[in-house]
Amino acid sequence: MARAYPYWFLAPATAIFGAFFVLPALLGMWLSFTNASTVASRQDFIGLDNFRLLIRNGPAFLGALGNQVIYAASTTIGKTGIGVVLAFFLNRAFVGRNALRALVYMPIMFSTIVVGIVFRFILAGDGLLNDVLRGVGLGVLARDWLGSFELALWSVSAIDIWMGVGWTVVLVLAALQGVPEELIESAKIDGASRWRQATQVSLPIVMPTVGLAALLTTISGLKSFEIIYATTGGGPGRSTEVMTTFIARALGTTNLGYASAVGFVQFAVITVIALGISRVTRRVEGNQS
Amino acid sequence: MNHRRFFRAAIGLASVGALLLSACGSDTPPAENGSGSTVVYVVPSSWTKLGALTTNIDAWEAKTGNTVELQAIPDEQYDSTVRARLQGGEGIDVFAGQDSVEDKAAIMLAADESLFASRMAESVLESMRSGDGKIYSYPGADALSSFGLFYNKDVFEAAGVTQLPTTLAELTDALTKIDATGKAPLSLSGAEGWTLLQHRNSVNANLLGDDPEVAAKLASNATTWAAIPGVTQQYEALEGWAKSGLLNDDALTASYEGVIKAVATGETGAIINGSWVLGEIRKQNPDANVGFLALPTETGKNTIALSTPQMMHIAAKSKVAAQAKDLLVFLGEPAQVEKNLELSPGVPAFTDVTLKGDEPVIADINAYVTDGHVGLAFDTATTFPTPEADLIAAYQELLAGRIDAAGFVQQVDTAWANAGATAGREGF
Numbered sequence: 001m002a003r004a005y006p007y008w009f010l011a012p013a014t015a016i017f018g019a020f021f022v023l024p025a026l027l028g029m030w031l032s033f034t035n036a037s038t039v040a041s042r043q044d045f046i047g048l049d050n051f052r053l054l055i056r057n058g059p060a061f062l063g064a065l066g067n068q069v070i071y072a073a074s075t076t077i078g079k080t081g082i083g084v085v086l087a088f089f090l091n092r093a094f095v096g097r098n099a100l101r102a103l104v105y106m107p108i109m110f111s112t113i114v115v116g117i118v119f120r121f122i123l124a125g126d127g128l129l130n131d132v133l134r135g136v137g138l139g140v141l142a143r144d145w146l147g148s149f150e151l152a153l154w155s156v157s158a159i160d161i162w163m164g165v166g167w168t169v170v171l172v173l174a175a176l177q178g179v180p181e182e183l184i185e186s187a188k189i190d191g192a193s194r195w196r197q198a199t200q201v202s203l204p205i206v207m208p209t210v211g212l213a214a215l216l217t218t219i220s221g222l223k224s225f226e227i228i229y230a231t232t233g234g235g236p237g238r239s240t241e242v243m244t245t246f247i248a249r250a251l252g253t254t255n256l257g258y259a260s261a262v263g264f265v266q267f268a269v270i271t272v273i274a275l276g277i278s279r280v281t282r283r284v285e286g287n288q289s
Numbered sequence: 290m291n292h293r294r295f296f297r298a299a300i301g302l303a304s305v306g307a308l309l310l311s312a313c314g315s316d317t318p319p320a321e322n323g324s325g326s327t328v329v330y331v332v333p334s335s336w337t338k339l340g341a342l343t344t345n346i347d348a349w350e351a352k353t354g355n356t357v358e359l360q361a362i363p364d365e366q367y368d369s370t371v372r373a374r375l376q377g378g379e380g381i382d383v384f385a386g387q388d389s390v391e392d393k394a395a396i397m398l399a400a401d402e403s404l405f406a407s408r409m410a411e412s413v414l415e416s417m418r419s420g421d422g423k424i425y426s427y428p429g430a431d432a433l434s435s436f437g438l439f440y441n442k443d444v445f446e447a448a449g450v451t452q453l454p455t456t457l458a459e460l461t462d463a464l465t466k467i468d469a470t471g472k473a474p475l476s477l478s479g480a481e482g483w484t485l486l487q488h489r490n491s492v493n494a495n496l497l498g499d500d501p502e503v504a505a506k507l508a509s510n511a512t513t514w515a516a517i518p519g520v521t522q523q524y525e526a527l528e529g530w531a532k533s534g535l536l537n538d539d540a541l542t543a544s545y546e547g548v549i550k551a552v553a554t555g556e557t558g559a560i561i562n563g564s565w566v567l568g569e570i571r572k573q574n575p576d577a578n579v580g581f582l583a584l585p586t587e588t589g590k591n592t593i594a595l596s597t598p599q600m601m602h603i604a605a606k607s608k609v610a611a612q613a614k615d616l617l618v619f620l621g622e623p624a625q626v627e628k629n630l631e632l633s634p635g636v637p638a639f640t641d642v643t644l645k646g647d648e649p650v651i652a653d654i655n656a657y658v659t660d661g662h663v664g665l666a667f668d669t670a671t672t673f674p675t676p677e678a679d680l681i682a683a684y685q686e687l688l689a690g691r692i693d694a695a696g697f698v699q700q701v702d703t704a705w706a707n708a709g710a711t712a713g714r715e716g717f
Contacts, residue, residue, distance in 0.1 A: 038376045053710055056707060125542050147541055149686075
């Protein structure tokens, strides 16, 4: 009885987690094996038919999967890379540092849909960005940033990086505050340059945080939806179609079972990729220690 | 009063207030037919552009004392949002769309057709009938839509196009002549994908004109798009126009309003759309010299489609179905329909409504009707869940030169087959 006592404290959280996370996930998994519809009250078990249908839709799904991976990779590299650099910069003392920190973090507080709509105007062929480029004599660079098959995915990635980089900055900045001052001082006494202080003293210490930021950003990138939907809706053509917009389209049909199957596969893909990244991160950290 | 007593009293008052508020909640039955009920009326955003809808709704509210909560959902999210909300069972009393749903009775009430049947032509009434023989909708106040080219007569004449094209070759020739005058011959608004589907509606009208059974064959997978005569030629023509610069330079990114303005002001020779654009063209330029032309075919046998009337459904789970029915019948009465047609002229769905004034574009459409070159709109004939997003994507790829006409038709066939299989239709 005494040994069970601590578990009673976990019971409320476990019940809430079970009711709102585990149960819906299991229900979704069950739906993927049925012909459930969003308009009809049927729900017959149909085995793997929905997954067969997904294989039949293979090229479109694989295209969406490929785009999602490219999107996740580019946003992770962008947010993590720029975030780390900015965090090191904002960790230094200079006038206006706090204002700059607030400015970097601010985009994360905006509504994604609003940001998407605003950037649709900014990045349009006759939008603000091209006006500015033409104004400074760089009209040759003007493009239809969201309407071009080649550029659309990268443009949306850039918007996502701008929105989310502040989050990485805050995480890494918090970790940098924890770097022992005496280590930096010792490095200075040893004549280490600022670059070496940053890369050989501070960076290894904050690396676990950077790894965590990268992992969470990757997962977020693998299930990104709002910003893509708000800016391009998956177009032009299928150039920005990702797994999440693919699922939204599947839900647009009445076949809830099929949409659940696609969601189930997405969950599996994210899990595999996240486990892979986690393992790599741990190995990197292991090598450093 | 000490602090503890004060807090107890405050908590007690708050509890009583909460109980009273919950008692005033949705479980209270609405008035049967009297005033005070709210009807939630859901339509795609593009449907609310006409002022007549809100004017007519205001009139019904004033007459009955009920209120209408008009909710506009962005077109591209409309179907899935409405389906999800209907599935939830709450919050929608009247809605548009969902016409391709097989089990209509699951989400909408059968209509009382005695309230409007005598005012409609038999063919129009039958176009509203579902597979089970019932009608699940009330006809709206909008005109019947047809699809094709809305062209600027001045631009055509200035280019020396005096004989209207009836074949694809003649149309290409006409567009080439307009191109020589420095105008954009044909303008598309690819930024708003649904407008591209009006080209498809125009193509499909011709297919049904050639073979009235083609929609049923496609809906049961008895044939493919690639196997239908005339399909590939239509898309080869479109591909050719895109490659030869006979489309607007910004065909992929132009807005709907932009191309309407272009045809209204004579910056372009023609646009392809549904007849609802007429009101929009007139808004841009009331004196625009505009005509209507069916999308030509390779053979010169051209058919236009007349859509079903705009159809509004009452949700099966509506708690104010009686009021919703009263509203829909009111909106379909001659006075309200006439108000609508003044703003957006078209072929009336009702026999007891006449158009005020002479509108040459409607005369052009009616010429096809009089000659018998008219049929059902394809999507009405199939009641098949159209894979719109896939079709729009394929159109955009064709316009961007990423696929050719054959690739386009192949993509359409794949999307079609997948849509049939996804919806669990027989034959797929």
